[in-house]
Amino acid sequence: MGRWQPGAQERLRRAALDLFGEQGFDATSVAQITERAGVTERTFFRHFADKREVLFAGEGEFEQPFLDAVADAPAGTGHLDLVAAALDAACAAFEAWRTRDEARARQRILDAHAGLRERELLKLDHLACSLAGALRERGATALRARLAGDLAVSVFVAAFTRWTAEDAAGDGPGLRELAREALAQVRDLVVAPPSA
Amino acid sequence: MGRWQPGAQERLRRAALDLFGEQGFDATSVAQITERAGVTERTFFRHFADKREVLFAGEGEFEQPFLDAVADAPAGTGHLDLVAAALDAACAAFEAWRTRDEARARQRILDAHAGLRERELLKLDHLACSLAGALRERGATALRARLAGDLAVSVFVAAFTRWTAEDAAGDGPGLRELAREALAQVRDLVVAPPSA
DNA sequence: AACACCGATGTCAGTCACTGTCATCGGTTA
DNA sequence: TAACCGATGACAGTGACTGACATCGGTGTT
Helix, strand or coil, X not given: CCCCCCCHHHHHHHHHHHHHHHHCCCCCCHHHHHHHHCCCHHHHHXXXXXXXXXXXXXXXXXXXXXXXXXXXXXXXXXXXXXXXXXHHHHHHHHHHHCCHHHHHHHHHXXXXXXXXXXXXXXXXXXXXXXXXXXXXXXXXXXXXXXXXXXXXXXHHHHXXXXXXXXXXXXXCCCHHXXXXXXXXXXXXXXXXXXXC | CCXXXXXXXXXXXXXXXXXXXXXXXXXXXXXXXXXXXXXXXXHHHHXXXXXXXXXXXXXXXXXXXXXXXXXXXXXXXXXXXXXXXXXXXXXXXXXXXXXXXXXXXXXXXXXXXXXHHHHHHHHHHHHHHHHHHHHHHCCCCHHHHXXXXXXXXXXXXXXXXXXXXXXXXXXXXXXXXHHHHHHHHHHHHHHCXXXX
C-alpha cells in the first residue's frame, strides 16, 4: 500500500456525485468534494480537467461499442444498418454498465445545470464525430458520415431521455427497444407521405 | 447624449472579436477587452453573462426565421417538408445577416477552443428544442418532433460547415443550396437500399 | 544494502472569471 | 424643482484553475 489510500479518483467521483445531488452543482465547491474524499484540491484537478468533468468519468469507453459494431458489421451493410447495429451495441453496453436509477440520478444533476448540459453535448458531439469517422472507413462520404453520426446520437439521446423519464415505471421497455422505436420514427419521418 | 459613449455592447463585441482573433480566446482577458472598449470589467458582465457569450451576441434572433417558417407553412404540410421550409428560411436569413467571410472568421475562433464549441452546441441544442416545440404545434408527437428538430440542426450545421470551409472558393454554392443537398443526403441515407 | 529513479500527492502562491453592493450622474417624468 | 430611473463606475470578495517545487513510499539497479 502506498502512502495514501488508493482509489482517490473513485472516491472523488462518489463524493462529487453525492454532494451535487444533495446541494446542487453550484453550491458545491471543489474544496468540499476533496475534503470528503480526503485529498487536496490540487489532486482533484490532477484527476479531472475541471469541476464538471468528474460527472463524465469513465464515459469515454462508450465510444468503443459504437465503433466496434460499425467496424465488425458484415461487408456490404448499408450505412443506416450500420447505425442501427451501433445503436444496438451501445444500448446493450450502457444497460450493462449503469442501472436505470443510477442514470436517472446523474441525469437529474445534468439537467439542472446549463453548464453541465453543455459539457454533455460536447461529449455527444465527440461521439458523433467518431462514429462519422468509422462510417467513412466503411465507404461513406464525409457529408453522409457526419449526418449519419448525428442521426445515431440523436436517436440514442431520444431513447435515453425516455428511458430515464421520471414518470417511467420500473419495468418499461429497455433502452434498446426505445432506440429501435426512435430509429423507426426517423424512417417514418423521412419517408412518410406529406399528409399527416 | 448620455454620460458615456453609446453602443458599449457593440464596442465590446468588436473588441472581443478582434482580440480573440489576434491572440486567441484564452490569451485574451476580459480586462483587455474592456480596456479597448473603454468601459470597466463590470460593464462587460452586465452585457454578457460570461466571457464566451460575447461571441454569440444577437444570435438569438435566428430562431425566429426557423419558427416562423414552420408556423406559416400551409396546413397539411408534412413534417419533413416543414423542416425543409425552416431550413430554407434560416439559410436566407443567415446569408442576409453576415457575410461568408465574417462567418468564417468567427468560426475559426470557435473551432480553436473546446469551451466555445461547447457553447455553440448548447445554442444549437436550444434551437433544436424550439424547433421541436414548433413541430409539436403542427401535430408531431414529442418524440418525432425532437428527432425532426435534431435533424434540421444537423443538416444546417453540415451545410454551414461546408459553406465556411477554408478551401471553398469565393463563389461556391450558397448556404441554401448546401442545406438542400444535405437534406437530400439524409433522405438518401434513410431510404437507400442496404447495398452501397 | 545503498542508490537512483518514478509516480502520486501535498503545499503554496498566484491569476482570472465572475458576483454583490453601493455610489454616481445624466436624462426623464411628475 | 424634485423624485425617479437606467447605465455605468468603484471595489471588495469568492472560487475555479495553474505552475512550481517539495515529499515520500515503492521499484528496480548495482
